[in-house]
Amino acid sequence: MCELKLQGAAWENYNWNTIRLKMVKCRLKVGFIILASGMLLALVTEILAKERYNITKQPIIVIDPGHGGHSSGVQGPTGVLEKTVTLALAQTLARRLETDYRIKISRTDDYDLALTGRTAIANRSQAALFISLHTGGSFLHQTNGVTVFYFDRKEKEAPFSEPTSDGLFTDNPARPHWKTIQKRHLIDSKILAFTLQHHFEAVRPDAKIRVQRAPLTVLMGANMPAVLIEVGYLSNPVEEKKLLNPEYLLNIAASIEKGINEFFSKKIWHP
Numbered sequence: 001m002c003e004l005k006l007q008g009a010a011w012e013n014y015n016w017n018t019i020r021l022k023m024v025k026c027r028l029k030v031g032f033i034i035l036a037s038g039m040l041l042a043l044v045t046e047i048l049a050k051e052r053y054n055i056t057k058q059p060i061i062v063i064d065p066g067h068g069g070h071s072s073g074v075q076g077p078t079g080v081l082e083k084t085v086t087l088a089l090a091q092t093l094a095r096r097l098e099t100d101y102r103i104k105i106s107r108t109d110d111y112d113l114a115l116t117g118r119t120a121i122a123n124r125s126q127a128a129l130f131i132s133l134h135t136g137g138s139f140l141h142q143t144n145g146v147t148v149f150y151f152d153r154k155e156k157e158a159p160f161s162e163p164t165s166d167g168l169f170t171d172n173p174a175r176p177h178w179k180t181i182q183k184r185h186l187i188d189s190k191i192l193a194f195t196l197q198h199h200f201e202a203v204r205p206d207a208k209i210r211v212q213r214a215p216l217t218v219l220m221g222a223n224m225p226a227v228l229i230e231v232g233y234l235s236n237p238v239e240e241k242k243l244l245n246p247e248y249l250l251n252i253a254a255s256i257e258k259g260i261n262e263f264f265s266k267k268i269w270h271p
């Protein structure tokens with residue numbers, strides 16, 4: 001691998017100190033090559049293992065900006081549209097979360113997307129969390145604050161029988177109907193909602209932060225803890241201004257991030 005080059009002279013005429021020095025250098029060189037090869041092999045093995053067994057342990061979070069396309073959502077007093085605010089917030093939130101989580105945004109531009117299609121994206125991604133973002137709207141212009149919804153179905157509703165549009169869960173009795181799926185995650189969804197409420201209180205001490213249950217279609221078929229957050233009332237002129245301010249969206253995103261981190265620290269996440 002490395003040869004001792006003794007130019008021109010016979011061995012016996014060579015200075016032995018020079019030869020020893022060359023041998024030490026040679027050993028160091030060989031040692032370095034072995035060490036580097038070992039490190040490279042370990043790195044490749046780790047990457048392959050992560051690819052094969054998906055051991056990155058970074059949960060997938062699907063962020064769902066409400067509305068889009070023909071569905072504009074609430075319109076503020078000066079014409080600001082809910083679909084624009086939710087997309088801007090989703091992008092801000094994604095940037096904050098992508099260091100620690102794998103992030104998917106259900107709608108990446110201004111186009112129509114069905115409610116069940118949004119949930120289907122989360123289910124197909126095997127997401128650990130589904131966060132749908134909206135703003136509130138009220139005829140009472142002074143209504144303000146943040147509301148976190150988790151799913152709750154009225155028990156007296158008719159039994160489920162309709163076919164699904166997400167293609168994941170069918171009426172096959174061997175597989176659960178998609179409309180019953182969120183019921184499995186109700187406790188975790190509720191924990192997530194109250195955890196988020198706590199963090200919103202820090203950023204909006206001026207307003208009410210509510211947690212509510214509702215039979216929301218976009219949450220119904222989610223096979224993971226799921227919440228819908230109304231991050232302010234766009235119908236309120238003061239809140240419309242806030243929702244246009246990137247700094248407010250950043251504060252809201254930071255609160256959601258803290259809530260998510262706390263949620264995962266409370267439970268052992270199973271991929």
Ligand SMILES: [Zn+2]
Nearest residue numbers: 066073134135
């Ligand atoms: Zn909405």
